[in-house]
Amino acid sequence: MNSEVILETDRLLFRPHRIDDLNAYCLLEADADFRRYVGGRPRPREEAEQRFAESLKPAKDRLSMWATIYKPENKYIGRCGIYPHFDVEGKPIPGEAAFGVYLAKEYWGRGLATEAGKAFVDFGFNELSVNLIVTMIQVGNDASVRMIEKLGFELMRTEVGNYRSFYHYALDKTKFDSL
Numbered sequence: 001m002n003s004e005v006i007l008e009t010d011r012l013l014f015r016p017h018r019i020d021d022l023n024a025y026c027l028l029e030a031d032a033d034f035r036r037y038v039g040g041r042p043r044p045r046e047e048a049e050q051r052f053a054e055s056l057k058p059a060k061d062r063l064s065m066w067a068t069i070y071k072p073e074n075k076y077i078g079r080c081g082i083y084p085h086f087d088v089e090g091k092p093i094p095g096e097a098a099f100g101v102y103l104a105k106e107y108w109g110r111g112l113a114t115e116a117g118k119a120f121v122d123f124g125f126n127e128l129s130v131n132l133i134v135t136m137i138q139v140g141n142d143a144s145v146r147m148i149e150k151l152g153f154e155l156m157r158t159e160v161g162n163y164r165s166f167y168h169y170a171l172d173k174t175k176f177d178s179l
């Protein structure tokens with residue numbers, strides 16, 4: 001395995017973002033379907049570039065959103081990972097992480113998010129000493145709900161907002177061990 005590779009599955013490889021991922025990253029952010037439940041509107045190029053710069057910063061404790069490469073085509077198709085779960089004061093909660101997955105539309109419906117999710121849940125619990133993984137899904141994002149429930153996450157609460165509402169899901173290591 002290449003030393004830069006963080007994790008691998010049958011079809012996917014996860015590695016740190018590189019400057020040459022910029023264009024593919026910005027094209028995803030400009031896609032209204034991709035952004036429907038994660039921001040709600042296409043992200044303008046300048047904003048996407050600023051956000052991309054954040055993803056070039058080195059990760060602490062291997063908790064980050066990683067560039068996601070579709071191995072059969074050696075192509076950047078999005079980002080995925082577990083990253084620090086922050087409390088209301090913005091401090092990382094020890095032993096906890098948040099899961100996220102964002103894939104290009106052409107690759108939806110092939111089980112790739114589930115494949116990535118399984119790998120990161122296992123990685124978090126068994127290699128990074130994480131005890132709880134959480135995720136937030138906008139109400140209406142039914143593919144994401146289906147994927148997260150297939151991974152064993154449980155609905156903890158629903159946060160109802162004026163414009164958008166969110167499901168809060170969590171997966172406990174003890175529950176994962178018994179799956």
Ligand SMILES: CC(C)(COP(=O)(O)OP(=O)(O)OC[C@H]1O[C@@H](n2cnc3c(N)ncnc32)[C@H](O)[C@@H]1OP(=O)(O)O)[C@@H](O)C(=O)NCCC(=O)NCCS
Pocket residue numbers: 033034035037038101102103104107108109110111112113114115136137138141142143144146147
């Ligand atoms: C949500 C997302 C990650 C799903 O990726 P994916 O690779 O298509 O997911 P998978 O194929 O692993 O699993 C999706 C499941 O939802 C099902 N599904 C798809 N569309 C659905 C819908 N509209 N309603 C209900 N279920 C749906 C699929 O059939 C599949 O279930 P199955 O395996 O039982 O058939 C992908 O659409 C995406 O990246 N969207 C843009 C960013 C985003 O919203 N990220 C999630 C943030 S919480």
